[in-house]
Amino acid sequence: MSVKAIHSRDNAEFRFLKNLAEEARARREAGLTLLDGWHLIEAALQAGLKPEKLILTEGVVMPAGAQALLETLPVLSLSEALMRALAPVKTPTGLMALLRIPQPAKTRREFAILLEDIQDPGNLGAVLRSAAAAGVQVVYLSKGCTDAWSPKALRGGQGAQFQLAIVEGADLAEVAAEFPGGVYAAVLGAEAALYQLELTGAVAFAFGNEGAGLSRSLQACCQPFSIPMPGRVESLNVATAAAVCLFERVRQTAYAGSGGRQ
Amino acid sequence: MSVKAIHSRDNAEFRFLKNLAEEARARREAGLTLLDGWHLIEAALQAGLKPEKLILTEGVVMPAGAQALLETLPVLSLSEALMRALAPVKTPTGLMALLRIPQPAKTRREFAILLEDIQDPGNLGAVLRSAAAAGVQVVYLSKGCTDAWSPKALRGGQGAQFQLAIVEGADLAEVAAEFPGGVYAAVLGAEAALYQLELTGAVAFAFGNEGAGLSRSLQACCQPFSIPMPGRVESLNVATAAAVCLFERVRQTAYAGSGGRQ
Incomplete structure (x- = not known):
């Protein structure tokens, strides 16, 4: 020793x-x-x-x-x-x-998230933790995102970073253009509801900055949808919104057709 | 002035x-x-x-x-x-x-959550924020829960406290016994998946302490289910788990039958 x-x-x-x-x-x-x-x-x-x-x-x-x-x-x-x-x-x-810091693993890239300018390391860690739980394979971070490997983001992720291929400094518009499936963006007031999207096969979700949301230029590369909120609350924080979206994909992939009112 | x-x-x-x-x-x-x-x-x-x-x-x-x-x-x-x-x-x-601090409003009590011994005010605030967004009407907190009206919990809730009937110091087993609908508890490894539950009509969800989860005595009053996690991550934090469950109720109430693979 x-x-x-x-x-x-x-x-x-x-x-x-x-x-x-x-x-x-x-x-x-x-x-x-x-x-x-x-x-x-x-x-x-x-x-x-x-x-x-x-x-x-x-x-x-x-x-x-x-x-x-x-x-x-x-x-x-x-x-x-x-x-x-x-x-x-x-x-x-x-x-x-x-x-x-590991290089992003060469993995299947059927389930991805694009993160634009997330500022808070705790929020980023929480998003990564939900992503790893939901079976996301690859995470693309814009140049303006806080560092996924900072001690605070690692603490928030609780090991999620080790389960994901993490690509930092990505050009998200390019990633969206080349992604082999639907790229969806949560946009307040968008007409289509999350639950109306077809989320099997290759799927990517884009989430934006905590305050400003997704930039217009990235929105233009994505299919907009909204998370229906029956209550009188304006919005969810980014980590919560991400979890709701990612687990809807989990449901559609493995459980659609079972349970609930059809 | x-x-x-x-x-x-x-x-x-x-x-x-x-x-x-x-x-x-x-x-x-x-x-x-x-x-x-x-x-x-x-x-x-x-x-x-x-x-x-x-x-x-x-x-x-x-x-x-x-x-x-x-x-x-x-x-x-x-x-x-x-x-x-x-x-x-x-x-x-x-x-x-x-x-x-307002008295809990006399409201419909068709969609409720039971919170047992949540310790962190930020977590509690985040759960309340998701609950208000999802249209939960009433929140029952056990005696061991951190205070819903502390400055930190208010900050985490971002106004959610004003939209909910909040009952502190509740006997959760009694609440569960008297609730006029299904009372469901997320339990790691439970056989039924969230997406197989019937979540229309009167529904309550119980969530437990961040570390210990739900007590055995409260579990015994609830129908257990698990949130399927395809990834290799042990668990979600309580606020994230709550959001996934509460929004599955939103989906089943308003959107079941639309979108996705049926």
Whole structure:
């Protein structure tokens, strides 16, 4: 077991890690990110991704499953203060890992989402979590989207990132034009209701910025629909709207014809 | 226009307001809560609820719609530091209102949700927002639920609280026993799929604690079902799961038979 201890904020390796924790650009340039907590590290391992390094607080109690990793990975030991500076939450778990950001897997691309300029990492993580649960295979993010591999987005996704092919900096109009099936966009007031769409076969959904919605230029590449809202509420947040749409595809693919009033 | 200015943290009225902002018990005892920002105040007004008092930071620019309120309500003016101590977010809007918590409206109770021990105010707010959008009429909260009228839950709900009959401290087993229709509970691994349920007529859904799920005793009062998840993800968060279920009822009520593969 190879352990290196760091106690100073001026240490070059610590500064490198802190940049990874805070700067999308640093993550992009290095192709690396940080996973906080055993839950995420375990999800990465289960998806066949092995971290480059473990980072832990001196004296942290390691989960049983993590013990074996200690023998096979380089370990960096940080003081509590340094760990707090690195972790995305107030009460750090005491265990992080350095992960090489995976290239988007070559997968079937029959069920996709296009995300335009989503700003909040928590929202993005929540959308990815719903997408992974619903069986989405590939996610295209516009240049203006917050980084899918930031510690906060990873926390929100709870491992969803490891199950999806994630294409960042995509030209969404081009993606929509080349997609081999219907590309649908939720637009407030659109005439067609979600439940009237034919959502079997290859299907993509586009979701826009939390405040501004989808840009006109991307809307023009999509078939508009609306989510019917019987109540007196203007809109759903993007993660909720995405879940409702993605699971309607799940229903139509596997359960149409069963249950409910036909 | 009657304006009273407060500059000291020791002022009794300020201390009363700070307790309301922070303590569920203080809100319950006084029957009052605080709305932060014009968006929420406007939503309350539109629902026919008139605040008791406006609270603003000295020099704040009032939205056009709020000007008229200044003439009809008592106004409390706070220094910026005091306003920051009161507001639920880091950058206060500078405008709050004191609201009497409404009694649950006598409404039709055909579409209901039962919430057991939801801990996070943001999650609770998100569930209420989806519920209001889907046309839920009444929400029953167990004693162990976080307070639906806290500033954080109000922020998450974005006005949903004003559209729903909210019954706090409810005995959920009793509610389930007396409900005049099916009471359904999402349970991981349950055999019946959401999409096989008959969700027209009177319908209630029960959702449980974020970590522990629904208690066994409440499960015993409900018909279990699961949300099919084709992807390799264990679960959805409670707000997302609620949205998927509530909008399946929307679909069955208004759109079954149209669209998709039948």
